[in-house]
Amino acid sequence: DVKVVESGGGSVQPGGSLRLSCSAFGFAFNRYPMHWVRQAPGKGLDFVSSINTDGRTKYYADSVRGRFTISRDNSKNTLYLQMSGLRTEDSAVYYCVQQFDGYSYDKWGQGTLVTVSS
Amino acid sequence: QSVLTQPPSVSGAPGQRVTISCTGSSSNIGAGYDVNWYQQVPGTAPKLLIHSNTNRPSGVPDRFSGSKSGTSASLAISGLQAEDEADYYCQSYDTSLTGSAFGTGTMLTVL
Numbered sequence: 001d002v003k004v005v006e007s008g009g010g011s012v013q014p015g016g017s018l019r020l021s022c023s024a025f026g027f028a029f030n031r032y033p034m035h036w037v038r039q040a041p042g043k044g045l046d047f048v049s050s051i052n053t054d055g056r057t058k059y060y061a062d063s064v065r066g067r068f069t070i071s072r073d074n075s076k077n078t079l080y081l082q083m084s085g086l087r088t089e090d091s092a093v094y095y096c097v098q099q100f101d102g103y104s105y106d107k108w109g110q111g112t113l114v115t116v117s118s
Numbered sequence: 119q120s121v122l123t124q125p126p127s128v129s130g131a132p133g134q135r136v137t138i139s140c141t142g143s144s145s146n147i148g149a150g151y152d153v154n155w156y157q158q159v160p161g162t163a164p165k166l167l168i169h170s171n172t173n174r175p176s177g178v179p180d181r182f183s184g185s186k187s188g189t190s191a192s193l194a195i196s197g198l199q200a201e202d203e204a205d206y207y208c209q210s211y212d213t214s215l216t217g218s219a220f221g222t223g224t225m226l227t228v229l
Binding site for chain 1: 120151152153154156163164165166169170171173175207209210211215216217218219220221222223
């Protein structure tokens, strides 16, 4: 079965840290750029970060640059998002997505919820 | 953060045809980047509906079609069905963001 499964979300206080993980199954993980996309409660979709196939090229949204770090381990078919200096506005469901043709997002996981609150 | 503009809502009766517009700029759609469309039923993850402007992934009914012109794109849904009721988002690459730009989202109501 082709899928991605996110984990690592939870509740944290402002200024805290979390590490999200995304395990990929059923496809050649090391051949695809991967992204994190988030959705705040009741809001739209926002790009967070992307990483190329060998992990050397990374991009970040302005809102998270300097606080979040994306990485991947192709030997484990796993994508990560290390989040630090968390703010209340980072509260959202975080989705791990595979980049497909046309810079589209083909495979979506169920998402993992991050809640930042005091 | 949305840089692609969509109407907040559209509606139509079963069997009718509706279109959803997506307006961008010279840093995304107007720069020649492809437009993609997603369907999101509340409480679930988005699903890719159209990629590369006009292409439907396997399993997506041909009632859904996409088009692009200049700095805009459109999603058309014909033969509306109750199950089409969902939120729809457009998306494209944006050079100023060095990442994805998403649309503001459109809620489709089937009357």
